[in-house]
Amino acid sequence: MVQDYSISKKLTWMNVAVSGAALLLACGAFIAYDVISMRRGMVENISMQAQIAGYNSVTALLFDDSASANNTLSGLSPATNLISAGIYTLDGQLFAAFRRDPRIPAPALPAIPSGQMEAHRFDRNGLVLARRIVLEGKPVGLIYINSDLSPLKGRVKRYALIAGAVLAVSLLAAFLISPVFRRSISHPIGELAQVARVVSRDKNYSVRAAPIRNRDELAQLIDTFNGMLSQIQERDTALRQAHDQLEARVTERTRELAATNKELETFAYSVSHDLRAPLRAIDGFSLALIEDFSDRLDAAGRENLERVRRAAQRMSGLIDDMLNLSRVTRSPIHHEPLDLSRMARSVVEELRQAEPARSVEFVIEDGLTATGDSPLLRAALENLLRNSWKYTSGHTSAKIEFGRIQSNGKSPFFVRDDGAGFDPRYAGRLFGAFQRLHTDAEFPGTGVGLATVQRIIHRHGGEVWAEGAVEKGATFYFTL
Amino acid sequence: MGIMENRVILLVEDNPDDEALTLRALKKNNIGNRVVVARDGAEALDFLLGRETNGGGDPNIAPQVILLDLKLPKVDGLEVLRQLRANERTKYLPVVILTSSNEEQDLLKGYGLGANSYVRKPVDFNQFSEAVRQLGLYWLVLNEQVPARR
Numbered sequence: 348m349v350q351d352y353s354i355s356k357k358l359t360w361m362n363v364a365v366s367g368a369a370l371l372l373a374c375g376a377f378i379a380y381d382v383i384s385m386r387r388g389m390v391e392n393i394s395m396q397a398q399i400a401g402y403n404s405v406t407a408l409l410f411d412d413s414a415s416a417n418n419t420l421s422g423l424s425p426a427t428n429l430i431s432a433g434i435y436t437l438d439g440q441l442f443a444a445f446r447r448d449p450r451i452p453a454p455a456l457p458a459i460p461s462g463q464m465e466a467h468r469f470d471r472n473g474l475v476l477a478r479r480i481v482l483e484g485k486p487v488g489l490i491y492i493n494s495d496l497s498p499l500k501g502r503v504k505r506y507a508l509i510a511g512a513v514l515a516v517s518l519l520a521a522f523l524i525s526p527v528f529r530r531s532i533s534h535p536i537g538e539l540a541q542v543a544r545v546v547s548r549d550k551n552y553s554v555r556a557a558p559i560r561n562r563d564e565l566a567q568l569i570d571t572f573n574g575m576l577s578q579i580q581e582r583d584t585a586l587r588q589a590h591d592q593l594e595a596r597v598t599e600r601t602r603e604l605a606a607t608n609k610e611l612e613t614f615a616y617s618v619s620h621d622l623r624a625p626l627r628a629i630d631g632f633s634l635a636l637i638e639d640f641s642d643r644l645d646a647a648g649r650e651n652l653e654r655v656r657r658a659a660q661r662m663s664g665l666i667d668d669m670l671n672l673s674r675v676t677r678s679p680i681h682h683e684p685l686d687l688s689r690m691a692r693s694v695v696e697e698l699r700q701a702e703p704a705r706s707v708e709f710v711i712e713d714g715l716t717a718t719g720d721s722p723l724l725r726a727a728l729e730n731l732l733r734n735s736w737k738y739t740s741g742h743t744s745a746k747i748e749f750g751r752i753q754s755n756g757k758s759p760f761f762v763r764d765d766g767a768g769f770d771p772r773y774a775g776r777l778f779g780a781f782q783r784l785h786t787d788a789e790f791p792g793t794g795v796g797l798a799t800v801q802r803i804i805h806r807h808g809g810e811v812w813a814e815g816a817v818e819k820g821a822t823f824y825f826t827l
Numbered sequence: 828m829g830i831m832e833n834r835v836i837l838l839v840e841d842n843p844d845d846e847a848l849t850l851r852a853l854k855k856n857n858i859g860n861r862v863v864v865a866r867d868g869a870e871a872l873d874f875l876l877g878r879e880t881n882g883g884g885d886p887n888i889a890p891q892v893i894l895l896d897l898k899l900p901k902v903d904g905l906e907v908l909r910q911l912r913a914n915e916r917t918k919y920l921p922v923v924i925l926t927s928s929n930e931e932q933d934l935l936k937g938y939g940l941g942a943n944s945y946v947r948k949p950v951d952f953n954q955f956s957e958a959v960r961q962l963g964l965y966w967l968v969l970n971e972q973v974p975a976r977r
């Protein structure tokens with residue numbers, strides 16, 4: 348297919364086609380013009396001969412001397428292209444005739460329009476010209492000359508030969524100059540295509556198309572292409588560097604994080620072992636004092652020792668809460684689909700069993716599902732529900748809800764109660780570890796529950812926040 | 828030697844306070860068995876396996892139960908447990924890990940090495956005493972031990 352040819356082949360063929368067409372058109376026009384003018388010349392020449400022969404035959408016609416007329420016609424014979432000639436009388440009788448080849452019959456004559464002296468016709472027998480023979484304005488007869496077109500044909504043949512030769516030479520020339528195209532056009536384009544192929548295949552932006560000497564559009568194209576490659580190479584390098592830096596930073600951070608986690612782990616382990624032992628001694632030996640020296644202790648002394656024991660046990664609770672909080676941060680997360688509604692119901696069941704006397708209405712929305720870590724999310728849910736349970740304990744009856752709402756694009760879960768609530772001015776301290784908005788006497792606790800909830804929700808990539816007012820209840824929202 | 832005297836309790840405990848409290852809790856619960864105290868892991872191994880450096884322990888003394896703390900000087904509790912379980916003579920000895928921590932890693936390693944029980948020492952002495960009472964009842968009275976082979 349032509350459209351699949353290489354550019355140099357296309358250019359060569361285009362060159363050949365254009366120059367061939369131009370030459371053909373030029374030769375054709377020239378030949379046509381020459382043929383027309385030659386025919387006109389032939390007609391004039393034959394007409395002249397017919398006029399002369401006619402004039403010389405007038406006397407012969409008047410005296411009915413056909414021999415003399417034949418003689419006159421024979422005088423035309425040196426013209427080699429004469430086929431036949433003849434003279435007719437007015438009534439159409441052949442008066443005299445000349446035939447170079449007697450086998451060829453006299454041609455049919457063209458009709459001469461009235462008022463005109465002659466008429467001619469070109470056909471396959473050549474040129475036939477008929478002319479009136481006139482004496483003093485009166486017609487006396489008719490002469491015709493039939494001449495062949497061999498000079499015309501010969502000339503056309505020569506022209507065609509010349510044109511063919513010129514065409515052949517020009518085609519040859521077109522093929523000969525095709526390497527020039529190749530060098531100056533198709534070769535650079537081919538190279539450009541090759542470079543583009545390498546770039547797209549190997550993502551190698553360091554290659555460049557070879558520049559060419561001339562300053563044409565192709566050179567501009569190559570320059571622009573190379574410029575583009577330079578820009579891409581720069582960006583690629585920058586991108587790679589940024590990527591490497593990022594990777595190195597991530598690796599470093601990961602190492603730091605791992606080290607921090609390891610440290611935390613060691614710390615928690617040591618706290619777990621070492622901090623509790625002295626507390627056991629404090630509690631144990633206080634009790635030993637109470638038991639072994641009861642006779643020497645009065646009520647105040649016993650009470651003081653009981654305070655010591657309560658403090659020790661309370662500290663033990665704090666340590667346990669702290670360890671649990673750090674465990675929430677340290678333990679790995681396994682994501683799985685969870686039925687939060689069911690989880691909430693099982694927590695509620697535990698709360699009711701622990702304090703069956705409480706009158707609390709629970710409203711738990713059905714079909715609340717999420718993806719997350721089962722033990723961690725249960726711990727979060729338990730902390731929130733237990734909180735509500737605790738902070739509604741001052742009311743004779745209470746209502747605790749667990750559900751999900753839609754609010755500006757987010758759809759957080761919520762745990763709502765109508766209990767003691769909190770002063771919204773201190774809402775920021777709600778989620779801090781060991782931070783409390785109530786005294787231990789009002790509501791017992793260590794202030795770790797909500798901190799634990801926040802860590803669990805954050806580890807799930809979610810958010811947690813609270814709304815509330817004193818004695819108007821509290822609502823805790825969280826997303827996952 | 829009488830049967831009752833063979834029923835030795837080995838307490839592996841480095842903290843003298845905890846040692847005193849444990850002994851007090853045993854006494855409080857009327858557990859009269861002889862208690863041998865090892866104050867670090869090496870001492871415990873010496874007693875149980877008979878180290879050559881110490882001239883060897885008494886192979887006849889197979890404790891009825893070993894109360895093993897985890898955080899110990901020289902050789903820690905988990906290593907003591909590993910060596911006991913690796914030795915033909917001591918591999919069936921009942922070992923109760925009695926320690927402060929309830930870290931998951933300790934529980935996993937303890938049971939992984941073949942501990943028979945894992946008990947976390949409560950801070951409240953009354954609870955601790957109750958735990959010791961139940962341990963004594965179970966390991967000294969209810970539980971049947973593999974007979975010691977000579």
